Amino acid sequence: MEETPAFYTRNPFLSCRRLTREVSVGGTVMGGGQPVRIQSMANIPTMETEACVRQIIRLAEAGSEYVRVTAPRMEEGRNLAAIKKRLEEEHCHVPIVADVHFTPDVAEVAAEIVEKVRINPGNYTDRKILTEYSEKDYREALEKTADKLVRLLKICQRNGTALRIGVNHGSLSPRIVSRYGDTPLGMAMSAMEFLEICEDYGFRQTVVSMKASNVRIMTESVRLLVAMADAKGWNVPIHLGVTEAGNGAYGRIKSTAGILPLLYDGIGDTIRVSLTEAPENEIPVARLLAGIAEERCHVSPEQGTDTGKIAYDPYRFTRRTGTQCGTFGGGKTVVISGWEGKNPEDLPEAAMAEHPHVTPTGQIPDNAQAIVLETTGDNPPLEMRHFFNRLITQGCSAPVIIRRHYTDTDWNSFAAKATADYASIFIEGWGDGIWICNPNFPQEKIYNLSLQILQACGIRFNQAEYIACPSCGRTQYRIEEALEEIKRRTCHLRNLKIGVMGCIVNGPGEMADADYGFVGCGGGKVSLYKGKQPVYHQVPQEKGIDMLIQLIKENGDWTEPAR
Ligand code: SF4
Structure with missing residues (x-):
């Protein structure tokens, strides 16, 4: 395979936070050397001023460093002033982010009132929507979009208001879809067009998010956007989140699978864990993820003099098929090992014992029918990435079962680490088996966690x-x-x-x-x-x-x- 340069990170095998510019949102700065900021969103109707204020205060007290509030119509946009006034009376100074869709005029009103405005480029559309855009149509539509956006930028600049360019999979503009499809590339281009307008205007208080409910699409779009923005020298901070992740244990695992691997790559200045639950529940999960990233990100595995050259495409999911070994490998269902009796298509530990066990830096055995990759270091995603890169470079096609021992005694911390470790590999399309060990929890519980990790990565579906x-x-x-x-x-x-x-x-x-x-x-x-x-x-x-x-x-x- 032709080598692809590692565009979205300086070295995919070394832990290094991406250096972004600082953006000031009220009194709370994000980006640069600031810690990863936590945010959440009120879900009480914005016109219910008092209830909305109470919820914002609860969120701030729980640790939300910014709180987003929806402003779907002019009425809600204007009511943000009443909310801000009541928050000041209550001595609550958490920065408020107005969430605006479809109505750019509301963003202009909100930008006079709150600390940050989130807009969706997909909603900055021309009235004239075409099914196909010629070069001329495309340019004219983009110029009209730029006129509208610059009006907002002027207001933001005057008021010291920050701006989030919030791109969502599924709500791209018809113009973008006509040229790039509803794809990660379309998402990245949608953000890049808006960023270019901001940069040309000289507006630097910008943050970008690329969200999708599909973890792989979210990851690919963020990587593409970062690669493109950095190539232009636009070191814009990134907000991370998986949309529509749902609730309960699976909602947490899906959010973790999207957010934490990117934080490991040093990408992400602010995060939101979206759950279909009381928004207060989002904060401890987000804090856990930010804490794990901080703990692990400064740890770079020992990879010698590796230059960071990669032999795979980080922007397009391709399942590594390799050769088949008995009932697994060769692109078949990813198997789970370590618990016997749940599902006949999975593998008991004894069936794995006969295959060579290899460490990430160990020699790759010749002619092995299958390999058990054992990770022991402090930064397993980067170690494993390095191992698979070597495997691809050397043309080894043996299926790989990934095994790791954890000793965590707190379930939430263990589940988050295991999810991020394995998701980092499965979202690349690598790995034929998952084998998670932790003596502190029942094997059945770990088996169910393995199923949920695979489902979150879109690799194996066990439930709707x-x-x-x-x-x-x-x-x-x-x-x-x-x-x-x-x-x-x-x-x-x-x-x-x-x-x-x-x-x-x-x-x-x-x-x-x-x-x-x-x-x-x-x-x-x-x-x-x-x-x-x-x-x-x-x-x-x-x-x-x-x-x-x-x-x-x-x-x-x-x-x-x-x-
Ligand atoms: S889809 Fe849900 S979160 Fe998004 S705007 Fe509608 S109600 Fe709000």
Whole structure:
């Protein structure tokens, strides 16, 4: 394979934080040498001033260093002033970020009031939407976008307001999609166009986020964006998050799989763990991830004089297929080892013992049928990356089972480290087996963690995949309750992706490739989608889940759960 230069990080085998410029958001600076900042988002309607203020204070007290508040219409944009005033009366100085979609005019109002405004480039569209854009159409549409954005930049500059260019997979502009598709490259280009306008104007208080509910798309888009921005010398800080990660243990694992490997690569100045739960629950998870990254990131594994040259494409997922060994390898289902009795397609430890065990810097055995990679160092993702790079360079096609012993006694810390270690490898398309050891926890619990890590990386699906938004002030039904009930009744449908979204404004676009959707449409009602097509409208929440199951049955996608 032709060698690809390591564009998005100075050396993919050394731990080194990307040096970004500082951006001041109120009194709290991000980027540069600042710690990774934690943020969350209020989900109480912005017009309910007092309740919203109380929630912002709770979030600030829990450790949220910035709090985002939705401003869908001019009414909410203006009400931010009332919220800020009440926060000052309560001596709460946490910087507020207005979340604006679809209505650039609201961003201009919010930028006069709050410390930061988040805009979605996908919503800065021209009224004239085309299916195909000639060079001239494209340039003209971009010029109109630039005019609108510069109006906002002037206001931001005057008021000392920071700006987040928040790109989301599933809500790119038709102009971008026509040229690049709804792809990681499209996401990166969408941000780059806006960054260029900011840079040309001389506005440097900019942060960029690239979010997707698919961990691999999120990772690839962030890497691409960083590579492109750094090539231009735009050392813009990055906000990291996985959107619509859902709730409970799986929501935490999916967020970890997206955020922590990038932090290990030194990318990320601020993070949000989005959960379909009370937003206060997001803070301890985010703090845990930031803490683990800080603890491990200064540790660079011993890789001698490695130059950082890589023999794989970090911007495009390709599963390493290699050769087959019995029931695994050769691109077959990734197996789990270490617990016997759960699933016949997995492997007992005894079956693995016969294969050579190799350390990341050890010699790669000739003609091995399979290899057990044992990591013991303090920065396993980088060690393993180095090992697989050697494997690819040397043309070794033996399947690899990745084994690591952990000694953590705290489950959350152990689960986060294991998730990030293994996700770092599986999102590259490497690894044929997962073998996690920790004597402090039951093997069945570790087996279930392994399944969830593989599902979060889109490698092996053990249950239905849920794309569930964290909810915000736009949500007008009981989304947490609905998600729990939908999961209870449909989790056995492991070939399906089901979107559970708070609002009809952003929900249908952002649940992207879901097979079915349960989307709030106001007043306690929902709309039900088959793919991107709405089928039932304005269904009361109470009836919605039965109708969703009926819709799945009508389309032949239902199977009865095993007894
Ligand atoms: S999809 Fe969910 S989080 Fe996004 S704007 Fe709608 S309600 Fe808010």
